[in-house]
Each structure stands twice: as structure tokens, then as C-alpha cells.
Amino acid sequence: MKPWVLGLTGGIGSGKSAAAENFSELGVHLVDADQVARWVVEPGQPALERIVEHFGREVLLASGALDRGALRARIFQDAEQRKWLEGLLHPLIREEIGHSLALAQSPYAILVSPLLIESGQYQRMQRVLVVDTPESLQIQRAMARDSADEEQVRAILKIQMQRDERLRHADDVLVNDRDRSWLRQEVERLHGFYLTLKGGRT
Numbered sequence: 001m002k003p004w005v006l007g008l009t010g011g012i013g014s015g016k017s018a019a020a021e022n023f024s025e026l027g028v029h030l031v032d033a034d035q036v037a038r039w040v041v042e043p044g045q046p047a048l049e050r051i052v053e054h055f056g057r058e059v060l061l062a063s064g065a066l067d068r069g070a071l072r073a074r075i076f077q078d079a080e081q082r083k084w085l086e087g088l089l090h091p092l093i094r095e096e097i098g099h100s101l102a103l104a105q106s107p108y109a110i111l112v113s114p115l116l117i118e119s120g121q122y123q124r125m126q127r128v129l130v131v132d133t134p135e136s137l138q139i140q141r142a143m144a145r146d147s148a149d150e151e152q153v154r155a156i157l158k159i160q161m162q163r164d165e166r167l168r169h170a171d172d173v174l175v176n177d178r179d180r181s182w183l184r185q186e187v188e189r190l191h192g193f194y195l196t197l198k199g200g201r202t
């Protein structure tokens with residue numbers, strides 16, 4: 001039988017990837033939209049050429065790879081430029097996600113996406129899990145991980161969906177406000193529950 005798909009989402013630095021890694025260790029097939037987004041702009045991919053035509057060579061590193069920091073500075077402060085980039089990348093990302101999900105062999109698969117709800121992709125999921133973390137912790141963890149400044153992290157938080165609105169779309173919520181072993185326990189508990197579901201529903 002085709003595996004059902006769990007959409008896993010949450011704001012910047014909420015712990016989506018950390019939670020997803022724990023699910024993956026339990027044998028769940030994982031597709032990560034941020035990783036797919038990285039793949040579609042690798043050197044040699046047509047999207048990278050379009051980005052350079054649009055933004056100029058200053059968004060390239062000397063190696064010819066995308067300078068993600070430079071593009072980040074351009075798009076998170078400027079909604080019009082962000083919309084342009086999303087218009088280019090999102091159809092490519094969606095297509096690649098479809099191919100990757102089709103390879104799943106586990107009882108259910110997970111699509112990790114920061115924009116699961118904003119993009120409407122959640123409607124194609126059988127179930128939605130939101131990783132919910134207090135904003136102050138999101139900022140602290142994202143800054144520590146990316147060595148980004150607080151202003152940049154806040155700019156991204158602002159363009160993402162508000163926490164309460166995201167929670168309204170959740171079937172399940174994982175509150176990631178404690179340590180990693182708590183996160184792992186919560187993932188194990190949810191995994192046990194998901195294995196009892198038929199097609200993602202009780």
C-alpha cells in the first residue's frame with residue numbers, strides 16, 4: 001500500500017530538522033523541502049543561471065556556487081524580490097518533492113517544509129504535525145546555528161506565518177521547549193501513534 005504522508009512544519013529554528021532526524025532514525029522516509037531547495041540551485045542547474053541573470057554575479061561565490069548569505073540579504077528584506085525567487089523555485093521544488101515522496105517504502109513518509117501551510121501543500125498531506133517553540137527560543141537557536149544576527153532572524157519570523165495561525169492547521173503539536181532527549185521521546189511517542197493509523201487517520 002502507498003505510504004500516507006505526514007507534513008511536518010514549524011517556524012525558523014523551531015526544531016523541524018532536529019525532529020525529522022529523529023523520525024528518520026526510526027526508519028521513516030524523509031523529504032526535506034529546504035534540502036530540495038538547495039539541490040535545485042546547485043551549479044549546473046538551470047535555476048542558478050536564472051538567478052544570476054536576475055540578481056547579477058554578486059550572488060555567486062568564487063567557486064561558482066550560490067552565495068546563500070548574499071541572496072538571503074537580498075530577499076528577506078524585499079518582498080518583491082522574494083516573490084520573484086519563490087516563483088522560480090517553488091514549482092521546481094514541488095516537482096522534486098513529488099519524485100522523492102514516491103520512493104517511500106516506510107509505513108508513512110514525512111515532508112518537512114517551513115512553508116507547508118503558506119504554500120497550500122498541507123492540503124495534500126494526510127496529517128500535519130507542527131513543531132511549536134516559544135519565539136525567544138526560536139531566535140536563540142537560529143542565531144546560534146546560523147551565526148545570523150537577531151535582526152535577520154526576526155525579519156524571517158515576520159514573513160513566516162504567525163504561530164497561532166500555524167497551530168490552527170495542526171493535527172498534532174510537538175512542543176520543543178526542552179532538551180534534545182525530550183524531543184526524542186516525543187518523536188518516539190508520536191511515531192508509535194502514527195504506526196497505528198490507517199491512511200493517517202484514527
Ligand SMILES: CC(C)(COP(=O)(O)OP(=O)(O)OC[C@H]1O[C@@H](n2cnc3c(N)ncnc32)[C@H](O)[C@@H]1O)[C@@H](O)C(=O)NCCC(=O)NCCS
Pocket residue numbers: 011012013033034037068069071072075082085086089093113114115156159160
Ligand atoms: C534565500 C536562501 C538562498 C537563503 O539561504 P540560507 O542557507 O541562508 O537560509 P535557509 O535556506 O537555511 O533558510 C533560513 C530560514 O528561512 C526560511 N525560509 C527560506 N526561504 C523562505 C521563504 N521563501 N519564506 C519564508 N521562510 C523561508 C527557512 O526555512 C529557514 O528557516 C534560501 O532560503 C532560499 O533559496 N529560499 C527560497 C526558496 C524557499 O522558498 N525555500 C523555503 C521553502 S522550500
Ligand SMILES: Nc1ncnc2c1ncn2[C@@H]1O[C@H](COP(=O)(O)OP(=O)(O)OP(=O)(O)O)[C@@H](O)[C@H]1O
Pocket residue numbers: 010011012013014015016017018019034114141142144145176177178179180183
Ligand atoms: N530540543 C532542543 N534542544 C536543544 N537544541 C535544539 C533542540 N531542538 C533543536 N535544537 C537546535 O536548534 C537549532 C534549530 O533547530 P533546527 O535546525 O532543527 O530547526 P528548523 O525548524 O529546521 O529551522 P529552519 O527552518 O531555520 O531550518 C539547531 O541547531 C538544533 O540543533
